Amino acid sequence: MKIPKNLSRIQILGIFLTLFAGLIVFQMINIQTSAHAKNLNQWAENYGYQVTTIQSERGYIYDRWGHLLAGNEEVYEVGVELQFVTNPASVASALASILGSDYNTVFNLANEPYVEGKSVYIPLSDFVDSNKIDQLDKLKQQYEATNPYGEDKKLPSLRGLVWTAHLQRIYPENDLASNVIGFYSFLDRENGRGFYGVEEKYNDLLAGIKEQVLIPLDPYQLQTIPTAPAGASLILTIDREIQRSTESVLDAAVKSTGSVNGTIIVMNPRNGEILAMASTPRMNLNEYWNYSKIFTAGVPFNKAISQVYEPGSVFKILTMAAAIDTKTVTPDTTFVDTGVINVGGWNIYNWDRGAWGPQTMVGCLQHSLNVCLSWVATQIGSTKFYEYLDRFDIGHRTNIDLAGEEVYPLAEPGDSTWYEVNLATNSFGQGVAITPVQLMMAASALANDGKMVAPHVLKAYIQDGKQYNTNTQIVGTPITAETAHTMTNMLFTSLQQESSDALVDGYAVAGKTGTAEIAVNGEYSSSQTNASFIGWGPVDNPQFMVYVWLEKPASSIWGSVVAAPVFRDEVKQLVVLMNIPPDSVRLSLEGK
Amino acid sequence: MTETRKNSRRPTPFWEKINLSQAFKQAPWRSQIQVVGLFLLGLVIVILVAGIYLTISGQAAEAGLDTYNLTYDRRALERTIADSKAQLALISSSSVMEKRATAMGFEPADPGSVVYVSVPGYTGKQTAILAPPPGVVESQGVVVKSEYRESLWDWLFQGINRLSTSVKGNS
Numbered sequence: 007m008k009i010p011k012n013l014s015r016i017q018i019l020g021i022f023l024t025l026f027a028g029l030i031v032f033q034m035i036n037i038q039t040s041a042h043a044k045n046l047n048q049w050a051e052n053y054g055y056q057v058t059t060i061q062s063e064r065g066y067i068y069d070r071w072g073h074l075l076a077g078n079e080e081v082y083e084v085g086v087e088l089q090f091v092t093n094p095a096s097v098a099s100a101l102a103s104i105l106g107s108d109y110n111t112v113f114n115l116a117n118e119p120y121v122e123g124k125s126v127y128i129p130l131s132d133f134v135d136s137n138k139i140d141q142l143d144k145l146k147q148q149y150e151a152t153n154p155y156g157e158d159k160k161l162p163s164l165r166g167l168v169w170t171a172h173l174q175r176i177y178p179e180n181d182l183a184s185n186v187i188g189f190y191s192f193l194d195r196e197n198g199r200g201f202y203g204v205e206e207k208y209n210d211l212l213a214g215i216k217e218q219v220l221i222p223l224d225p226y227q228l229q230t231i232p233t234a235p236a237g238a239s240l241i242l243t244i245d246r247e248i249q250r251s252t253e254s255v256l257d258a259a260v261k262s263t264g265s266v267n268g269t270i271i272v273m274n275p276r277n278g279e280i281l282a283m284a285s286t287p288r289m290n291l292n293e294y295w296n297y298s299k300i301f302t303a304g305v306p307f308n309k310a311i312s313q314v315y316e317p318g319s320v321f322k323i324l325t326m327a328a329a330i331d332t333k334t335v336t337p338d339t340t341f342v343d344t345g346v347i348n349v350g351g352w353n354i355y356n357w358d359r360g361a362w363g364p365q366t367m368v369g370c371l372q373h374s375l376n377v378c379l380s381w382v383a384t385q386i387g388s389t390k391f392y393e394y395l396d397r398f399d400i401g402h403r404t405n406i407d408l409a410g411e412e413v414y415p416l417a418e419p420g421d422s423t424w425y426e427v428n429l430a431t432n433s434f435g436q437g438v439a440i441t442p443v444q445l446m447m448a449a450s451a452l453a454n455d456g457k458m459v460a461p462h463v464l465k466a467y468i469q470d471g472k473q474y475n476t477n478t479q480i481v482g483t484p485i486t487a488e489t490a491h492t493m494t495n496m497l498f499t500s501l502q503q504e505s506s507d508a509l510v511d512g513y514a515v516a517g518k519t520g521t522a523e524i525a526v527n528g529e530y531s532s533s534q535t536n537a538s539f540i541g542w543g544p545v546d547n548p549q550f551m552v553y554v555w556l557e558k559p560a561s562s563i564w565g566s567v568v569a570a571p572v573f574r575d576e577v578k579q580l581v582v583l584m585n586i587p588p589d590s591v592r593l594s595l596e597g598k
Numbered sequence: 599m600t601e602t603r604k605n606s607r608r609p610t611p612f613w614e615k616i617n618l619s620q621a622f623k624q625a626p627w628r629s630q631i632q633v634v635g636l637f638l639l640g641l642v643i644v645i646l647v648a649g650i651y652l653t654i655s656g657q658a659a660e661a662g663l664d665t666y667n668l669t670y671d672r673r674a675l676e677r678t679i680a681d682s683k684a685q686l687a688l689i690s691s692s693s694v695m696e697k698r699a700t701a702m703g704f705e706p707a708d709p710g711s712v713v714y715v716s717v718p719g720y721t722g723k724q725t726a727i728l729a730p731p732p733g734v735v736e737s738q739g740v741v742v743k744s745e746y747r748e749s750l751w752d753w754l755f756q757g758i759n760r761l762s763t764s765v766k767g768n769s
Binding site: 020024066171224225239474513579581591595 | 732
């Protein structure tokens with residue numbers, strides 16, 4: 007180019023700079039509008055966001071002292087990024103030797119061709135613990151050192167093998183309190199949920215948030231990064247040590263008596279807190295897939311709340327409480343037991359078919375006389391009797407905060423299933439079906455100055471960094487405090503006079519045995535029974551209430567023989583774990 | 599009067615003697631230099647602004663990426679914490695603790711062998727308190743100073759506001 011002679015150097019510099027600036031502007035426009043720019047824009051639209059499922063960490067479950075009963079541990083999903091796999095045989099071999107995977111299956115999967123947008127990543131194994139991942143990592147690094155980037159396809163290489171961490175539900179106590187806790191189906195990572203116990207009852211609270219979100223990959227939009235706060239944690243009323251002790255006592259009792267199954271509930275009758283709830287069978291919650299093997303058809307997960315049965319003589323405490331409260335009888339009222347009473351055209355007999363002669367009401371309870379209690383019920387009258395059963399919430403759910411509570415409706419006068427004889431049979435616990443926890447709730451009125459408390463297992467929950475404690479719920483006051491004290495004294499006296507196996511040295515306890523014949527093919531069997539015992543103590547200031555139920559004991563059919571000693575064994579451990587001194591020591595310490 | 603006389607004797611500065619129009623006519627390259635200078639000045643300003651913009655953009659992008667990375671790190675740490683809690687619970691589970699206690703020679707206490715001592719003021723073991731109650735309001739400390747969160751305009755306008763407020767307050 008020929009530069010005109012009349013242009014000065016300054017002018018040339020100006021032209022040059024102008025051209026340079028123009029070039030920059032041109033290039034800027036070109037970059038923004040070129041075909042490549044359009045591709046880049048399209049790519050940004052396609053890949054500018056990442057669809058991710060954000061999921062809260064499932065909340066923890068603690069016992070009343072803060073011991074972890076359900077938590078989360080870190081595990082890994084192992085898979086292959088097909089684009090980078092150089093030696094599928096090495097991958098298969100490593101997974102077979104370290105994870106125990108099937109060689110051929112892994113090889114075939116790792117050998118899949120890479121197809122962009124379609125076949126990119128294949129998971130090979132999941133829920134792998136960190137120790138095995140450490141082994142894989144070590145092996146991968148060894149191979150990488152000898153064969154960098156897997157360039158030599160003849161040499162082993164774990165290129166393309168990747169692992170991603172995630173959390174898995176873990177129950178550190180294995181089967182401890184399994185009937186109360188329930189389980190979380192963690193193997194189903196997409197649709198896992200809680201089953202039974204508090205895992206199901208409080209599933210929504212524990213789960214927190216789970217949703218699919220678009221995460222922008224543009225770093226300028228960092229303020230839109232979503233977060234998922236952890237689910238709420240639960241603090242249960244369960245005491246780990248009492249629960250363990252209770253399960254130990256129950257297992258020993260079931261074994262020694264040859265019972266089919268058993269249940270023990272320990273509750274604070276003052277506030278309804280369940281301290282322990284043991285039931286057989288139990289299962290290791292970390293292996294919940296064995297559920298169907300352990301809980302075969304008809305076996306509920308938690309018999310304490312899900313198994314209705316005829317309670318038998320333990321029910322007599324409610325009948326007598328109603329009679330005392332209505333002033334139908336007093337503890338000293340005498341009944342002459344002739345061994346039979348006819349109600350509604352049906353003869354009612356005692357458990358031994360014997361006639362016990364003159365008996366006070368204490369004697370009727372002590373000897374568990376069906377004839378006497380039937381007479382008491384007739385004296386109360388059906389209207390009042392069923393009014394009291396309603397007050398005790400018989401035939402209704404306790405609404406305990408555990409999933410799967412069952413109830414059996416109570417037949418009352420006017421119902422098509424009710425007959426006059428029901429008044430007599432119901433008075434001693436036949437023809438009426440309840441769950442153990444229902445009886446616990448009803449009996450709590452006797453141990454708690456007439457106030458019936460709602461049984462519950464949730465002591466507190468922690469959400470958004472705050473701890474919310476639950477309050478005691480008084481469900482009703484079916485009897486007066488005076489009646490409650492009278493009943494407790496009657497049941498204390500009857501145990502003393504009977505020299506019951508339920509007595510605990512140094513501790514005054516009140517209680518009642520129960521032996522309920524089980525209906526087989528429409529008739530009550532004399533060889534198959536539900537043996538039970540309900541008791542509480544210390545009688546002057548009840549701090550525990552224990553219900554024992556043994557199903558079909560083989561060593562003896564009687565509750566006084568098989569269930570009462572279990573109550574004693576349970577209480578002996580309970581008083582130590584609850585720091586309850588013997589009555590004499592306690593009263594002297596209290597200055598009484 | 600003396601000063602007036604002195605000033606009248608002061609020599610006239612050279613720029614007062616020169617006619618500027620005349621000067622530009624005699625040397626037209628002066629106006630060209632002026633144009634080019636102004637152009638270059640504008641260019642330098644644009645480059646400076648672009649440079650500052652690029653620097654800040656780069657830092658913002660880097661901060662964004664750091665935030666993403668920190669988010670992932672936080673998730674990893676949360677998993678580690680959860681895992682540590684689980685491992686701690688495993689090694690302090692009731693069955694493990696019982697084994698350890700037995701190995702150390704402990705045995706379950708019998709009710710008759712326990713000695714009870716009254717401790718004045720001791721109300722007994724308290725149940726777990728793992729978080730503050732809802733009534734407690736935690737003070738939210740300022741993590742990032744406002745200087746790092748407000749833009750130049752925010753700072754400018756807020757400064758003006760503060761200034762005007764203080765002026766009104768004083769008046």
